[in-house]
Amino acid sequence: MSLLSYLRELLEQRQPHPLLVENRRRFAQFDQNKPLTDYSFVVLDTELTGLSYKDEIISIGAVKISNMQLELGNVFHTLVRPLNLKHNQATFIHQITPDQLRAARPIRDVLPEFVEFCGDALLIGHFLEIDMGYLNRATKKVLGGTLANPTIDTLRLVKAYKETSYVCDYGYCDQSLPCNLNEIAEEFKLPRFKAHSALEDALQCAYLFLFLAKKLNNGQVQTLRQLHNVGQPLLLRQN
Structure with a gap:
């Protein structure tokens, strides 16, 4: 076994931080049947050095x-100081420069504070799979x-909303409709950021979530389970 493989194995075997032990305890028996007003939500976004x-x-x-x-x-x-402080193509998108990042704290110092901030909240994001993958x-x-x-x-909720709304109004759903967060905010006439x-x-995502939660299923979504169910594909909901 190589030294790198051995170190990875040790890392995988170590006990989780007390913050994560508490995090798991909070959601060990999670009830989806309460009204949406009974839950806390944290709407999050990350900026990255790239997508590989x-x-x-950062x-x-x-x-x-x-x-x-x-x-x-x-x-x-x-801001979060990465290991690699070199300019790359992503710098032109988020406009966060290496000079700004040099003064930032590393991820090991930031994460405990972020986990505490999230607490017992549900996590919301647009195309959240990417953010959660890196987090x-x-x-x-x-x-x-x-x-x-x-x-x-919220991307899944947008698709569900457009499925139900456009199918009811026009008899079909145009799958070419925008999925970009800012284009959706403009389409729904939400406050812009x-x-x-x-x-x-x-x-921006928080305003989108609140808009969709009130509009989905003609305003009849009251519980977290109902929100989850309405986000399922239309074909599955009909079964």
């Missing part, structure tokens, strides 16, 4: 929703495990 496996998180932004209302005074936003890879490396918080992807800023993208 070697790339890293910014995390998150806002909280309680009682289905946005808590504008309760946000999480920080869970980091938490596994730094804290010894992955987050247990249930997740909601700066793109490619982790905090402002999180705010």
Whole structure:
């Protein structure tokens, strides 16, 4: 066995950080049947050095929703210093420079604070699979495990909303409709925020989530389970 393989095996075997032990305990018996107003939500976004496996998180932004209302005074936003501080193509998108990142804290210092911020909230994001992939890879490396918080992807909710709305109105759903967060916000006439800023993208996603939660199923979505079910593919809902 190589030294690298041995170190990876040791990492996988180590006990999770107490924060993750508590995180798992909170969701060991999770009830989806309560009203949406009974849950807390954290809407998050990350900025990355790129989208390959070697790339890293360089910014995390998150806002909280309680009682289905946005808590504008309760946000999480920080830059994260990556191992690789070189310019790359992603720099032109998010406009975060290596000079800005040199003064930032590394991911090992940021993650415990972010896990505490998330607490017992459900995690929401747009195309959340990407963000959670990088976050869970980091938490596994730094804290010894992955987050247990249930997740909601607004992209999936948008598709469900368009399926039901457009099929009812026009008899079909145009699958070419935009899936980009900012294009959707413009289409739905939501408040607009700066793109490619982790905090402002999180705010944009939060407004989108609140809009969809009220509009889905003609406003009849009251519980988390109903929200989950309405997000299923239309064909499955008909069975």
